[in-house]
Amino acid sequence: MELCEEALRGVDAALASPGGLTRRLAAALDAKIGHFHRLLAGSAHAAELLDGSATIAAAPLAKLDRAFRAALDHALEGAGLRLDSRRRGELVELILAAGYGTARQGELSGRLGSAGQRAKLERHIGVLLRGAGIRA
Numbered sequence: 001m002e003l004c005e006e007a008l009r010g011v012d013a014a015l016a017s018p019g020g021l022t023r024r025l026a027a028a029l030d031a032k033i034g035h036f037h038r039l040l041a042g043s044a045h046a047a048e049l050l051d052g053s054a055t056i057a058a059a060p061l062a063k064l065d066r067a068f069r070a071a072l073d074h075a076l077e078g079a080g081l082r083l084d085s086r087r088r089g090e091l092v093e094l095i096l097a098a099g100y101g102t103a104r105q106g107e108l109s110g111r112l113g114s115a116g117q118r119a120k121l122e123r124h125i126g127v128l129l130r131g132a133g134i135r136a
């Protein structure tokens with residue numbers, strides 16, 4: 001599915017960009033989560049297209065999700081953090097929850113993709129990283 005490949009290219013570019021870890025992680029979340037939300041905003045079929053049980057897109061979306069999680073884990077590992085794989089995995093889950101929650105809140109308030117939503121996401125990620133003992 002070309003949309004999945006496009007999203008993953010955006011994730012890789014965001015994580016490789018210059019800047020702090022918090023900003024790069026927020027950009028990666030936007031490249032994947034925000035990308036699909038913007039594409040499907042207002043679509044009556046959005047939920048069924050992105051539902052994990054939908055057979056039409058299940059395999060490509062599952063592959064994208066695995067690659068996305070691996071890319072976030074690799075970014076955390078590459079940042080020189082002293083986290084074992086279990087703690088990195090937990091942190092990835094929390095970062096993903098912040099991304100999906102921020103996107104959902106933006107969708108509900110009609111401000112999907114706004115600078116304010118991006119700033120909120122960066123603040124969430126910063127809190128999570130600090131909570132894990134990371135200065136980013």
